[in-house]
Amino acid sequence: MNEWDEEYVLALPLGENDSFERKGSRKLDLTLQGIKEGEVLDELAKQLSAFANTGGGHIIYGVTNGGEVDNGGVAPYLKGKQLTKDWLESVIPNLTEFEIVGFNVHPIFRMGDRSRIEPGKAIFVVEVPDSERAPHQSSRDKRYYVRLGGNSVPASHRLVEDIRTRRRYPSVELQPTKLRVGSLPPFESLDPQIWEGSFSLELHFKLTNSGRVMARNTCLQLKSNFEVVFMAFGETVRMRGESLREVFWEFRDPVYPGMEIGFNAGAYVFGGYGFVRQGAPYGGPWYMGKEQRKELSECRLDWELFADDAPPKQGNIALAKLEFEQNALSAIRSSPDAMKILRAFPRLRL
Secondary structure (H helix, E strand, O other), X not given: OOOOOHHHHHOOOOOOOOOEEEEOHHHOOOOOOOOOHHHHHHHXXXXXXXXXXXXXXXXXXXXXXXXXXXXXXXXXXXXXXXXXXXXXXXXXXXXEEOOOOOOEEEEEEOOOOOOOOOOOOEEEEEEEOOOOOOOOEEOOOOOEEEEEOOEEEEOOHHHHHHHHHHHHOOOEEEEEEEEEEEEOOOOOOOOOOEEEEEEEEXXXXXXXXXXXXXXXXXXXXXXXXXXXXXXXXXXXXXXXXXXXXXXXEEEOOOEOOOOEEEEEEEEEEEEEEEEOOOOOEEEEEEEEOOOOOEEHHHOEEEEEEEEOOOOOEEEEEEOOOOOHHHHHHHHHHOOOOHHHHHHHOHHHOO
16 A cells, blocks of 8 residues: 555546545545535445455545546545544544454655645545455444445345355355266167166266365265265265265365366266156156156256355256256267167157
């Protein structure tokens, strides 16, 4: 902040910006006629809450939205001869709950005859840090604010809770990216209506820590609503507590802020293509399961992600949405039984 000068401030880009906010002289200068201290404090509390909750930034007093010095600047003394800088430093700690730690007030005075700041006035910059104590509430109107689209706006309850969680816990996200059908059962024409057996699936996931806290212990739980045997590939994860429909995968290493990890997970599934003897088609007509058949459209994996003591995150993976059929057709094309399968099931349209 000590390197900021008039030239730097006036060269800041025009337009809305989430990293700084320009305010005219009347938003701070209590020596001007008609300016009420309560209104100045209301606005300052709002900006402090917004910047502290959204990565930090700067409030610049004495500059118009067009990037020009407004009214020659702000008086460096209040009516009671108290320094404006001292007054700001005394009121800011009481304007938010929790108090913002590490803020800075930097006055910029006239330097030289070419300065657009009038003699006896200044531009004031309030530096607001990216606070580890967020979320911060304005103590004036008891509301939380954030920076969105270059403006300070009230925050929804959900956003406030997201800020609260992000600051204290790891923010680890899981995204399934693709599925591959690794192998298919050999084709046998014992039943012309159905072709079934065990085949393998390979799921690819992306794990991302989008927060600012390292995840020391991360674990992924997968549950299926069809019969499956899970397996893990590589050194990224190790399996815990495997059963026929559920498995825990524990990550071997910490997941640092900003880190993105890709990993593969495998499964053996019993399933097939065709019609059962009763004539009821099964999903596409792909189906899964031996004892309890399920249509492809019904087959899913439910996941729950644990990272240290952060609230767990949940989601589900529908096999159909991960393009199971397209991947199965690709596996069939490379199969030595491709022509036999095509003749038996012309609807596959290889």
